[in-house]
Amino acid sequence: MGFIDLVGVSEENICDVKYKIKNVVIKPNSKEEHSVYVEIEFEIFARVFEKREVNIMQDMYSPSRNISFKENRVSTMVNMRNTEETINIREKVRLEDAEYLKICDVQVIPTISETEVSKDRVRLNGNVDLNFILANSNEDNVITLNRQIPFESTSEIIGINEESKISATIVPKFREFVADNMEVNAKIDLALNTNSYNLETVNVIDNIEESEEGEEHPYSMVIYFVKPGDTLWKIAKKYRSTIEDIARINNIENPDKIDVGTQLFIPKCSICRTQVNV
DSSP states (O other): OOOOOOTTOOOEEEEEEEEEEEEEEEOOOOTTTEEEEEEEEEEEEEEEOOOOOOOOOOOOOOOSEEEEEEEEEEEEEEEEEEEEEEEEEEEEEEEEOOTOEEEEEEEEEEEEEEEEEEETTEEEEEEEEEEEEEEEETOOOEEEEEEEEEEEEEEETTOOOOOOOEEEEEEEEEEEEEEETTEEEEEEEEEEEEEEEEEEEEEEEEEEEEEOOOOSOSSSSEEEEEOTOOOHHHHHHHOOHHHHHHHHTTTTTTTTTTOTEEEEEEEHHHHHHHHOOO
């Protein structure tokens, strides 16, 4: 068992760990010891995430003051999901070169070679590498044989699409091998853990500066026709009015829904009028 030191990580965090076996050395010790020397070199990659809800300011304006700010584009991870399932493998494995040999142990190494993502579905292809450690009847000679079993798994994950990022880990959770001469009945259960998320780029404003007085417009009201892509926020910002004033004077019940082509009366904001009168 090994440990990776990551400062600030707690049990509440989400961990994404991948490992790759780089080198494996297996050789028998002396006959007197009745043991096998095993040396394995791993390459481990770990990422840790923290779920947090934060309020960010993506846009702003003031009807009564001149405001300038800097916009930064930030990538965020959204719609994170985690699924767990078990892949069952039941196969017969031929060991043509292993007649009359006893199975001492079998090393099971599952790997994922291909990931295909579609709407609400992810398909994984991979292989299970089996390293058989075999001994003759007298156990005075040990050999290794390698075999491979392909597998495929399809998981339903509601909400993912072709743009989703997928990270999957797979480890053995159960294994059983029963030898029948040169054929081995393999029963393997693999634990599959899949993390998925989407990347979303948002505007975050910074370095806000303002002047005391805003620009005065000569009009008291503008007639505007809604265009595709318009929102009350964009319209209010363009004419330095407010969403509340536009909705009130046009009897709009739902400020989040305006139809293209609708005629709107855009008043000068009540705050500006008050400040000017004072």
